[in-house]
Amino acid sequence: MLQRSPEVSSAESRRSEPRPAVNPKPEAPSRPPAKEGKPAPAPPPAEKRDALVVTDHRTGKTYELPIRDGTIRAVDLRQIKISTDDFGLLSYDPGFANTASCRSRITFIDGEKGILRYRGYPIEELAERSNYLETAYLLLRGELPTAPQLEQWTFDIHHHLLLHENIKKLIEGFRYDAHPMGMLVSALAALSTFYPDAKQIDDPASRDLQFYRLIGKLITLAAYSYRHSRGLPYVYPDSDLSYTGNFLNMTFRMTELRYRPHPVLEKALNVLFVLHADHEQNCSTNAMRSVGSSRVDPYSAIAAATAALYGPLHGGANEAVLKMLKEIGAKDRVPEFIQKVKRGDCRLMGFGHRVYKNYDPRARIIKQIADEVFEVRGRNPLLDIALELERIALEDRYFVDRKLYPNVDFYSGLIYQSIGFPVDMFPVLFAIPRTSGWLAQWEEMLLDPDQKIARPRQVYEGSEERRFLPIEDRSAPS
Numbered sequence: 001m002l003q004r005s006p007e008v009s010s011a012e013s014r015r016s017e018p019r020p021a022v023n024p025k026p027e028a029p030s031r032p033p034a035k036e037g038k039p040a041p042a043p044p045p046a047e048k049r050d051a052l053v054v055t056d057h058r059t060g061k062t063y064e065l066p067i068r069d070g071t072i073r074a075v076d077l078r079q080i081k082i083s084t085d086d087f088g089l090l091s092y093d094p095g096f097a098n099t100a101s102c103r104s105r106i107t108f109i110d111g112e113k114g115i116l117r118y119r120g121y122p123i124e125e126l127a128e129r130s131n132y133l134e135t136a137y138l139l140l141r142g143e144l145p146t147a148p149q150l151e152q153w154t155f156d157i158h159h160h161l162l163l164h165e166n167i168k169k170l171i172e173g174f175r176y177d178a179h180p181m182g183m184l185v186s187a188l189a190a191l192s193t194f195y196p197d198a199k200q201i202d203d204p205a206s207r208d209l210q211f212y213r214l215i216g217k218l219i220t221l222a223a224y225s226y227r228h229s230r231g232l233p234y235v236y237p238d239s240d241l242s243y244t245g246n247f248l249n250m251t252f253r254m255t256e257l258r259y260r261p262h263p264v265l266e267k268a269l270n271v272l273f274v275l276h277a278d279h280e281q282n283c284s285t286n287a288m289r290s291v292g293s294s295r296v297d298p299y300s301a302i303a304a305a306t307a308a309l310y311g312p313l314h315g316g317a318n319e320a321v322l323k324m325l326k327e328i329g330a331k332d333r334v335p336e337f338i339q340k341v342k343r344g345d346c347r348l349m350g351f352g353h354r355v356y357k358n359y360d361p362r363a364r365i366i367k368q369i370a371d372e373v374f375e376v377r378g379r380n381p382l383l384d385i386a387l388e389l390e391r392i393a394l395e396d397r398y399f400v401d402r403k404l405y406p407n408v409d410f411y412s413g414l415i416y417q418s419i420g421f422p423v424d425m426f427p428v429l430f431a432i433p434r435t436s437g438w439l440a441q442w443e444e445m446l447l448d449p450d451q452k453i454a455r456p457r458q459v460y461e462g463s464e465e466r467r468f469l470p471i472e473d474r475s476a477p478s
Ligand code: ACO
Pocket: 312, 313, 314, 315, 317, 341, 346, 347, 348, 349, 350, 351, 352, 353, 354, 355, 402, 404, 407, 408, 409
C-alpha cells in the first residue's frame, strides 16, 4: 500500500531556492465537463493558501498540490496512484498547450493584451530605439550594453563574419534549386565539425565565442545560400558596413566597387531583426532547448532549431503568405478565398497564433515600416490583397470568435519581397535574428539547475505483448 501517512501530501520540501517567476498565465485553462453521477461532497472549509486540493474518486484519497507562480508541478501528480505498482498520474498535453517547460527571464508575452517584452523592454521601444546587435546583447547578457560594451560586442561579432572556405565548397555541392533553408540547416550542422571546441558548453568563455561565431556567420551563410541559388559569386563581408548593411552587401552586391546599402532598407531589416529576435517557448526554441538538453554543441542544436523553423506553421508561414496572396491574385477574389478558409479547405496564412489572441504587436510595427520600404521600392502589388484580407477577416465572425488576428508573418513577407528577397529566403531571414534568442534560451537552459534532458512521457495505445510469427505464417491484414 501507499507509504504516505496523511492523506494530504506535499512535494514542497523538495523545492530548491526561490527561482524567477514564470510569465503569468494569460488564459484560464479549459476544464472538462463535470462527470455525471453523485455530486462530490462539499470540501471542508480550508484556510486560504497557494495549493490545489485534488480528490481522486478512484481511491477516495485527497492530495494537496502546491501552487507556485500559477503552476503546479507535473511530477507532484505522480503521488496520485491507485496501487503501489501504479506509475502515478500523468498530465496529457500534446503540443504543450498548457505546460510551462521552464522558468525564464528572457521574453514576456501577454497574448491577450498583445504585449511583447525582451528582458522587460517593450518591443515597440526596442524596434524604434535599438538595433539588432544591441538587442542580441540584451537577450544574451540580460542588460542593455554601455557604449564600450556595445562597441566590443559589435567588433567581436563582425570579427567572425567569415566562413571557412570549405563551407563554401559544401554549399557548392547543393543543386542549383536547393531550398536556402535546407542549405542553412545543413551548413549549421556542418559548422559543429569546424569548431569542436564548442563542445565545452560548461565553459562561459567558450559559449561566448560560439555566440560571436554563430551570430556573425549566420548572415554570411544566409547570403551564400542565396548567391548559390542564383549562380552568383560569393561576396566577402565589408568591415565598414553595419551588420544588416553587410548582409545586404553579401546578398545583393553585383559589379559595383563598393556596395552602399540603402539606409531605409538597412533600417527596415534592422527593425525586422529586432522583432524576430526572440519569442519565448515557440516550436523552434523548444527544439533548441530540447536538443540542447542532451548537451550537444550549440551548432547541432541550432541546426535542429532551424529545421523546426522551416515548417509552414512556424517560420515558413511568411513564405506561405506570399504564395497565398499570389494564388488569390486579385482583391475582388478575397471574399471567395475567405469562404474557402471558413469551409476548412485551407488556412488563412499569417493569421492566428498559439499565444496571441489579439493583434500581434510585431505585426503593427511591421505595417509601419512597410510603408517606408514601399516608398523607396514602390508599392508591392500584393499589399492591396493583404489589406483586403485583413479588413474582411477582422470583421468576420469566424475569425473574431476564434480570436484570429494577423501575426508577424502577415506583412513581413511583403517587405522582404520589396527589398528584393525571393520567397524561399524568408525563413532564412527569420533564422538570422532568432539565432540570438535561441542562444539566450539555450544558455538559460544550461544554467538552470531544474533542467534535465528533455524526455516526455506517453500514453501507450499499441498492442499488448504478442508472439513473433515466422514470415510464412503471416497473412496481410484485410
Ligand atoms: N486560418 C483559419 N482558421 C484558423 C487559423 C487560420 N490561420 N488558425 C487557426 N484557425 C482555427 C482552427 O481551424 C481552429 O478552428 P476550430 O476551433 O473550428 O477547429 C481554431 O482556429 C483554433 O486553431 P488551432 O489550430 O487549435 O490553434 P493553434 O494555437 O494550435 O495554432 C497556428 C496556431 C498554428 C499559428 C494557427 O493559427 C495557424 O495555422 N496559422 C496559420 C499559419 C501561421 O500564420 N503561422 C505563423 C505563426 S507565427 C510564427 O510562427 C512566427
